[in-house]
Amino acid sequence: MTHKKQRIWELDAFRGLCILCMVVIHFVYDLRELYQLVSFDYPAFFVLLKDWGGVLFLLISGISVTLGHKSVQRGSMVFACGLLCTAVTAGMYLLGYQPIDIIIWFGVLHCLGACMLLWPVFGKLPVWALGILGTLLMVGGYGLRYITAPWDYLAFLGYRSAAFTSSDYFPLLPNLGWFLLGAWLGRTVYREKRSLFPSGAEDIPIFRGLGWCGRHSLQIYLLHQPALTVVCFVWSLFA
DSSP: OOOOOOOOOOHHHHHHHHHHHHHHHHHIIIIIIIIIOHHHHHHHHHHHHHHHHHHHHHHHHHHTTOOSSSSHEOOOOHHHHHHHHHHHHHHHTTTTTTTTHHHHHHOHHHHHHHHHHHHHHHHOOOHHHHHHHHHHHHHHHHHHHTTSSSSTTTTTTTTTOTTTTOOSSHHHHHHHHHHHHHHHHHTTTTTTOOOOOOOGGGHHHHHHHHHHHHHHHHHHHHHHHHHHHHHHHHHHHOO
16 A cells, blocks of 8 residues: 655745745836836845845755655756746847846756756765755855856856846855755754644645645746736736
């Protein structure tokens, strides 16, 4: 008799919270920057979500990769979706709908996909090495931001020229470091592969809703921008 794999509900809920925060960030950005329907200074909470929401997403993804066995398959799909985003945004530029900086060259989906594809290599490291390497890559990646490259061939690593633009940019450094730190948490805090929270909490409506969003985060990411475009278009009709 086979048993259905038990999901760790709080990881789904945190992932769902992250994807909803990302939708809010993109909606505010679209209103203010892309379509110029509103004019205001970004509030502090927006800057906080924009700067650190992605870090939480990477940590959760790093934890999750230690709980499954299909990182290459999942990573290939996520990276392919990132390439789709690049193609769509490049088309928007080529058709004259948006300036060149709308193109996504190495966004969150490219980064997450690449991290998952690399996991079989890093997953062979002992737990302590994951923590040390993750910390070094994270710290080194932030330091790399202060070094300007003469070209953009290594922009996917975080080494780029001053002229480089991408409407969504998550280079491997420092983000691979955050991913590996998440994997370290997965190998330590979640080594038993079970929830750390009391049983039954996942049935609370708000957590159930966040969990659903977390389980469908890729679909939400791919569909939210077309939906926001429609909302902004309707908004513009009454502006």
